[in-house]
Amino acid sequence: MADATQEFFRSLARRGHDRRLTAIHQGSVRFDISRNGQVDHWLVSIAKGDITVSEQETGGDAVVRADRAVFDRIACGEAYFLTSVLRGEATVEGSPRIFATVRRLFPPPPASLRRGSRGDDHD
């Protein structure tokens, strides 16, 4: 769990392309994740669905700030990004369009199982 945040950005970098993000021609989000007074930075850039990740301290059309403990839960799907922001546990600044896209990066809750495609796994 401690590495959920790390793992999240690693898997984003590995993902390379996500067709759900094609609505964004070009944009970037910086994540400032703090722990014990120290802040780690990741800059996620999206261009027509292609994702690149770098550990960059500046830039970004939008900035997401959160404590590592909170972001770990978002990064593994345990916490929901939007309600975390609305509860004040994470903050966002910058382009609304990018913000709305960012939520698609996060994994679904672990308990939600795929079902119903042509009923193949319907009980």
Next chain:
Amino acid sequence: MTENQVGILDGTTFMVCDRTGDIVPSSDTAHGLFAHDTRLLSKWELRINGERLSTLSIDDVHYFENRFYLVPGGQDVYVNSTLAVQRIHNLQTGLHEDLIITNNDRQPVDLTVRVEVDADFADIFEVKDAVVRKKGRHYRRVDDGRLVLGYQRERFRRETIVSASVPAVVDEDGLTLEVHIDPHSRWSAHLSALPDLPLPQGLDRLTIPGRANRTGRDKHRDLLEWLDQAPRLECDWEPLRITYRQSLIDLAALRFSPFLARDKSVPAAGLPWFMSLFGRDSILTSFQALPFAPELAATTLRVLAFRQGSRVDDFREEEPGRILHEMRYGEMTVFEDTPHSPYFGSADATPLFLVLLDEYERWTGNADLVRTVEQEARSAIDWIDGYADVTGTGYISYQRRNTRNGLENQCWKDSWDAISFRDGRLPSFPRATCELQGYAYDAKVRTARLARTFWDDPEYADRLEREAADLKQRFNRDFWIADGEYIALALDGDGRQVDALSSNMGHLLWSGILEEPKAEAVVRHLMSPALFSGWGIRTLAEGEARYNPIGYHVGTVWPFDNSFIAWGMRNYGFADEAAQVTAGILDAAAFYDGRLPEAFAGSPRTETRYPVNYPTACSPQAWSAGASLLLLRTMLGLRPVGDDLVTRPALPPNLDFVGLLDIPGRWGRLDAYGRGRAAIDGQGLHPAPPQLSAPRREGR
């Protein structure tokens, strides 16, 4: 809203108070100032020298402004009162009250004016259920001459700041103003109660739906502009002119700018319980309003496309490609007691999104939008074919993923008892209601056109058309109840026909999925005494076990439902029947001063001279306001064909003349005229009767 309540609204901010302008706390009234699904004021009571006030009159100047004319004291005193009190309520972010007291005496007066204030910060869902159980802490403090009312739960905080423009003694329960007024003089003060969302700069725009910050005068100008942009109606029946104008005003009132829409607007669903973004409601309202205010559709499509589901989430019932059902920002949503962040539990919003997209292009010629949302449109088709086909039988059906507080019925009739067999039994899940199949058929036919015309993908278009044709064939076989000659309300989880006679099959006429001979039988049923009350078509037929004329989805008449059915009747050539339904609903509108409620009772028209109220109907309600617009389209037979607007009028029997001027569209602006039978038969000089007769009859 009851008769003792007065409401003003501005997008998703609204206020409900009593007839003196007071917000009176009580568990059985929904008084309050609300914004972002949160009650910002639960008490706002004016006292002059310790006395409440009595109402002389109320002037609802605009949807966002009310003026109350009052005198201090009880009813027995005011006859001799020398004090006249005026309260002017305006909505702009929060509440603004201008308080004006006139002393009509020859002596000066000294008054103690007191406003008692409280804020419970209840979630709108708590207000609706009349159970407010707060887990956080309320606080209040006097701060720099202002009263700050607050609520905090962990890092979630909401505040209301109350202040006055004149010196006031502020304590934790309200404001006291000592007032001296000379003979025949006036005193005035400005009071305000504004939300303070302790969010970093700019974040409010990011996370909370906004409203372009307009002052009262700007708002007035904005309303005039909105009315001016809409086509002009000419007709000889005044109630229709009033209904048309009221519908346009109500749609203006319900407009708000959701997240991502910038200064563009979509309609909120209805006052007071549905003042937020609903997928189904905003799509259907935008469809109804296309010939009148096409920009609503553009914004609705953009916002819903951007919010389209992208993952599987049982709690929110999100699925890739699914269009959202409801978006809320209250505490219960934020702390995930309820799933509305957003909630996706609707089986029809996704196909209807595609239907609106195509219809929007037909009216406006805006191909850019069709190209912009191509990916989302394809995902919507994938959802229909995949996730929505829960039983693997090729039909859209629903069974909730969220078994804690998800909706059992995910069609427009979403109350728990809405879908039943004739004998009252509730069917098993998944349920495939009939209108969903019509929407899916229509969505595929229309998306095929978009694929061929704009996406340069004829193979995809062919595939969709093949699937649509196959669906139509199967549907007419599997849903047809041969011995009753009507369409089953649904198929249950085992594929059995759910045989209640309902209005749902009326939507199939709109979608075009019905085979012609079956359409004739369906129309006969819709116009039979069991379904047609004389005012409109009931949600559920009289005689069915669960029929109740004041049951929300099991017997009431819904104007929006009727507007789509009437439009569908025209599509199949049943012009007389469409005119009859149109006449019934517009007659009813006249009894509501032109503002059709969400629903009214299904009691037969022969029993009462007026439509009977449904007790807790929302009003104004976006798709009820939209209903009169679609009914106008229906009577004029308006249809975009290529770059032309085609008109095929079929007016209700006693309307002589209807003209709709300056209809916007890809053609620029065009006029449409219709003459009624009465005029054609040379009876045009007769004055229109106060009420259109809509006799009930069996068959056609």
